[in-house]
Amino acid sequence: MSTRRQFIGQSALLAGSALLGSSWTSLAAAASEDEMLTRTIPSSGERVPAIGMGTSGSFEITQGSPEYTALKEVLKRFFDAGATIIDTAPTYSNAEDILGLLLDDAGLRPKAFIATKLSGVSGREQGLKQFQRSLQSLRTDKVELLQVHNLGDWKTQLAVARELQKQGKVKYTGITHYLDSAHDQLADVVQETKPDFLQINYSVTNRGAERRLFPMAQDLGIAVLANRNFNDGKLFNQVKGKSLPAWASELGITSWAQMFLKFCLSHEAVTAVIPATGKPDRQSDNLKAGFGPLLSAAQKQEVIKLVG
Template sequence: MQRREFLEFIALSAASAVLASRPYHAVIAQEQPITKKIPSTGAALPVIGMGTWITFNVGTSEKLRSSRTDITREFFHRGGGLIDSSPMYGSSEAVVGHALSNLNFPKTLFSATKVWTSSEKEGREQIQESRKLWKVNVFDLLQVHNLEGWEGHLRTLFKMKEKGELRYVGVTTSHGRRHDEVEKIMRQQPLDFIQITYNMRDRAVEGRLLGLAQDRGIAVIANRPLDGGDLTRRLEGKPLPSWARDVDCQNWAQFLLKWVVSHPAITCAIPATSKIEHMRENMGASRGRMPDAAVREKMIKHLASL
């Protein structure tokens, strides 16, 4: 062995010894978050994002806004990117803007909000208001919320994208609604994103919509990945199976989220939380090993057995 190779071997051995002596969760936390490519551009997006429905609708309370800023700080500290909101979510957009301005708009931010009105003209006005609330000039993604007035709004959004005023265009639905219409739009419109409900309990989009998204090169955001928290509450107090460690799951939130984002068609999941400890758990799902198809099936069977 050459002297240089010997020194490199010693350095690697020392590094391995340090890693072995550190807690398992600390090693995982240092890894870079897993990303997936947005099909229309190839840009990378961390697989765990942040939703703001209910959790960020806290009005003007300084205490609650400060708490949401802390949660947002933790999100970015752990490698977060996509934040999703909507004018439908009360004060959430304003609270997001407050948090981002206090954090000097982290470089990894992927800003995603929605248009939620039946009027095309009101939609354009709503976008301007969202810009003011978020304090951003150009959104990464604008989505037609629950397909409300989608024909007119898509005209607006595609024009904005053409002018460089917007990076990506999408549509959303939730709770298994209007899948036929979503499919029709996916086939007819050059969408960059769709947002749908997908979790271990609600799998209605498998096959048809997720398969079509792959065929059409459309990114998919999974909303309600924890089924509004119902799944984690149902599993509270139950032990994780020992084999969950094989895919680096330390808690049920990571078990549930890794199942969602390991689907080949899913680009990003957007769990929402108002607690920092839950944010840490959620973001842990963006690191470590991911389940393959066989393990995903094993996870489903285990959940059904509980």
């Protein structure tokens, strides 16, 4: 439910829309200055914060190391900002172990929306065993989202995920991929199975999901997690030496990272973005993208030209 401040802020934005040429869609999706943007999971109506985080690479570190200490602050800032979704996988080396330990030590598990995966396994028994190992690593008895990673043995593993969902060990089920080349196959599977979530790559320079996957997700009522929002860091090289557009400050954008994340969130099909970082300052920067107005269609096109 919107707060009074959100209502006032959005009303002010609407009043100025005729002058700015912003669309109703962009304005209606705007977040307030002090509350993070949330989006609805269509299958349940539950609202979740639009800025999440990944763990690939950033959580594959050694317990007790300087990187481990930094992750404590990364998580603190994450939850303090109102974020909840953390995406991980049993095939991300020891990321689940590190995440589980950090959440447990800080008493943060109740605040987390954990999204893990069935990854690199074949057959029902392997899927069930891997999930049990994930629960042990994550130090929990259930997870919010269990995804079939990269369409691996997807028919069997999605059935496993749904079996666990019926048992109350999983709240939502999903299917993932991270490559443009898999979009058509992923769309076919999503059309057939209608999971609660799909996860796919989406960024300023990789917009293939807009063609078929995003419209399908909206039509079928499927939540979307967008990964590779910075295109594995390549986007920053493409804007090196370039200034942000003059209008960026009007949206509260002070960095290219915020711009890239807001770009993704400006598509209404996207439920949340999940950038990974092990650095507290970068986490704070990423989180700022969840506050304030989103980009209009014209602003998105300008960013595409700037980056391209």
